[in-house]
Structure formats: C-alpha cells, structure tokens
Amino acid sequence: MDQQALLPQARLGEFVAFLAARQKLIGPVALGYNQYKFAEVTSLEELSLDYLPTILPPKKYFLPYHERLLSYDLSDGQGMEPVVEVEDITLFGLHTCDLAGIQCLNMVFSDHPRDLHYLTRKHHMTLIGLECTDYCDHYANCAMLRTHLPKGGYDLFMTEMNDHYYVDVNTYTGEVLVREADLFERVTPLALKELRSLRDAKKKIFQNELPIRYQDMPKLFDDTCDSEVWTQVGDKCLACGNCTNVCPTCYCFDMADEPELGLTRGHRVRIWDSCQHETFAEVAGGENFRGQRSERQRHRFNRKFHFPLERYKRVFCTGCGRCSRSCMAGIDLKETLNALIDERS
Amino acid sequence: MSRPKVAFFDLACCEGCQLQVANLGEELLDILGRIELVEFREIMSENWPGRYDIAFVEGSVVNDEAEERLLEIRQRSDILIAYGSCATIGGINGIKNRRPIAEVQHAVYGERIDWFPARPTRALHHLVRVDYSIPGCPVYPPELIKVIKAALAGLPYVVPDYAVCVECKFNENVCMYDKGVTCLGPVTRAGCNSWCINHGNICYGCRGLVSNPNQAGAKEVLRRYRLDPDRIVDKMTMYNAAMER
Incomplete structure (x- = not known):
C-alpha cells in the first residue's frame, strides 16, 4: 500500500457517505454569521469545508465539558465503578492547528498521572485532516508556530488540488479507510508536482506573524512579568472565560459529585474550569492568589508560551486565533505579544 | 426514616417559580417520594402549624407585612431556600428602588397612598439568614433539582x-454581540446553561451579577460593538436594582 493516494474531487461525497456509514462522523458545519462548529453529519452537503476555526475546538470530543468519571453506590459500603463514556468517532476536515491542539492534549494526558479516561477515548478517534492553503483570517498566528503545515497526528490528511485531493496516509486505520472506500487512485508524478508548488506558494503566504521566534518566548515573559501591558489587558478583560474555553490546549477542570435524588447513588463528574474565573485560584480561608484579572490573563499567556516549553518542549498555542476571535473585549493575542515585545525593546 | 417536611411560600412575585416546580413533571414525582409536602398554595389547600425542615420562599419583601411573614417562616424553618430573582436579588420589584419611595407609591396608588404602606424592595438575605439561593426568572429546573438534592x-x-458566557460557549451559540445585540451574559452569573440564549433570546441578567463585574470593561465592549452604553445600564437595573445599596 502506498503511503499517499489521490481522491478525485468528484468522489468526495461518496467518501463522506462511506465514512458516515462506518461510524459517527463529525465535521465543520455553518452556524451563520461566519461561525462554525463541529457537529455530526451524514453527507457532504451538510459540511462547510471552507471554514473559520469552529467556536469550540475538537477537544470537546476528547475532553467533554461535562464528563462522568465513575458511578458510586453507598447503599452497601462504598461501591465505586469507573465509567468511560466512549464512542467511535471520525473527525473530518481538521485543520493543522487543531491537529496540533490534539497533540498537545495527548502529551498532557499521557504525562504522569496518566489519564485513562482521556487515553481510552483517544483510541476511538479517527482523525482526517484538511490543509489550509491560505490564512483563515487576520487573527491566526500559525506560521509563527509552524502549525500551518501537517506534522502528523492524523490518520489521513487531505490537500485540495485542481481535480483531486492529495491524501497522506499516516496510520493503519488510514490504510484500511483508503482500501475499503475503494475510491482512491495512485499518486501521479503530476500530482506530486502540484503538491510541491502548493507548498511553495504557502511559504510565501504564511510568514511569521510576530517579530520573535517562539523559542525566545519564555525570556520575553520573564522580562515583562511586571509590564504595564498586563494591567491594560486586565482593565479590558471581563473574566468571561471565553479565551480558555475555546482554546484547543486549555484542559483545566473541576470535579464534583452529582447524587441522584435517593442520595445513595450518583456520579463523579469533571467539568471544564477556567483560570480566568474569579474563584479559580481561591483557596481555603478565602485567599485568592490570582484575584486580579491582569494576573489571570498573564497566567493564561504563560500557560501557552512559557511553562509548556519548559515542561514539554512545546508551545501550547496552536495559532488558531480562537481566543482573539471570541474575545468581546478585543484582547488580541498578537497585539498583546507585540506590545510586550515593543515594551522590552 | 421520616421524610423532611417541606413548604413553599410566596411574597411579592408572580408565582412563576412555583409554576416551574409544579411543571417539573416526572421529576416532581421523584421529589415527592423523598419529601413530605406540607404547604404549597399553588397546588394544595392544606396548611401546617408545626416546624418546617425546608422552606422555599419565592418573592421579595416590599412591605412590613411581608417582613413579618418572612421572619416567622425563618423562625419556624431549619433550612430556608430563597428561589427566583425576586427572593434572591430583588428582581423586577427592585426597579422601584431607583426612585424615592413616596414618588413610586404616589404613581401607583394616587390619593390612596395611606392604604398601602410600602418600603423599598429587599431580597430575603437582606433581612434573614438564607441557607440556599436559586436565582433566575424563573428558576432553571435542573438547578432547582440540584439544590433540592444538596439540601436533602x-x-x-x-x-x-x-459568567453565563461560559455555558453559552459550551452550547456553541453565536455570540449575541456578533449579532449586534446587547447581552448581559458577560456580567451575569452562570448556572442556567445559557437557557435564554440557546433559544435565541439575550441574557437579561436575571441571576444577578458576578461578584466582581468589570463594568468599565463592559462599557468598552459596547463601544467596540457600536452599541449604546445606556442600554446596558437599563438592562442591568431591570433585575439588579435592589442589589445596589
């Protein structure tokens, strides 16, 4: 089996139908107002493949915002059963930024202590990527992070060309899909040439959006810890938590026990939490060690560009631009970083 | 084990929150299996002369009579639950607090002002200890059930x-500001699963403001979206005027 294949564009509809018949198929759908979300689809007509990053990233399928972890029964001692809510899902049309986001989450949840709920669910996901040939809008900063190009983390990856999709086959699951769909053709030298010229064109379009290399970011944050920029950002911030909820790499969660009415049985659940919330860093005694909005925003930026570089040797920003796009107060990631860079120089 | 004695009361309100309880459907039957309902004017005629394990109080305190009634309920109850915007934050009744009380009374009762002694609107916690609060106009049934479980x-x-924005994002609604409409989601406490916005309406702030709302920031947001800042003040005081003290 070749590691690459071609899918004629005219047969994309058949491929989507094949995937939908196989297991639950999720892809980007339009909500109006140029906004999109990942939702279940059964046909190509329902999909919007030319889309801006969705409101919520695909993390909602890997780490649901309300997830049962175990069920308990106290009627006879302390009975507890782990629960993993899992189903086979194919995610279709993922941009490279979102694939990078999933790779970040994989690192976090594979780290000690391994998160078996996440890891079990991850094995039930089939990921099919779709290449961006141009910027989605001015909020994106993917070239800075080199996430505008495919770097693994998918089963199949599709690049739209003149008559075909160029498809990179990255896993055994991907191979099975290509074989069983029976819609794919062999890669031709002409197609290879076309892919190369497309990637060359991308080099001109996607240029580092900021006057800094990501490797130098931790130093920038060390130097600007007490910057006035954070005060200005804090004055704007409404602490609504949009930036963290829509972030593909934010994974903070809270835990709660939800009893049934009889009170002897119930579930332990985890729910997304956000470092932007007023009470996130509040501890016993009422002390809040990040009581200011400015401190919380600074913390968020550090959690993207500083701390993960030290721990995982990876930036936890994917350049998708969701945080800037969803911020009603207009706190813009690129503007904020530029302001920090300006102030230091 | 005997079931806890539970009663429902109302002060100044529309009794719409009681209707939410009466309309719970199958879940109401489950709740009734766990409690002994001793008073609930909207669905039964019996009264109870003894102690209440749990008293639910809807409505706000707008005159001396209501204040006396509330104090008596508090005295006779182990647990007091304020439910609905009127009881928890003063709600719509609080609008009258924006003007001098005599002016308001005159506008409503005219010459017969002496027949209806009134006071500024107060939420229950302004007068008595409240053990649980369920805000909302009306209360959101899943939250009501959550609080009943907690109390039991x-x-x-x-x-x-x-903010309501958190749950609104979970529901992936298109932001009201992107539709060019003023919405109180960014400054209002969550817990309603963005009930109104899910159905195409805006957030009116019926659950009360977050503890530390960024009012200057909220006005800046309106400027950014070219919306009238006075409108957000009007909307904020629709439910929250009684909380300004």
Missing part, C-alpha cells in the same frame, strides 16, 4: 461566580 444531603450549593 446537607451539602452546600454555591451559585457559580463566573
């Missing part, structure tokens, strides 16, 4: 101190 189990319930 003797566990605390804390109304979220983060």
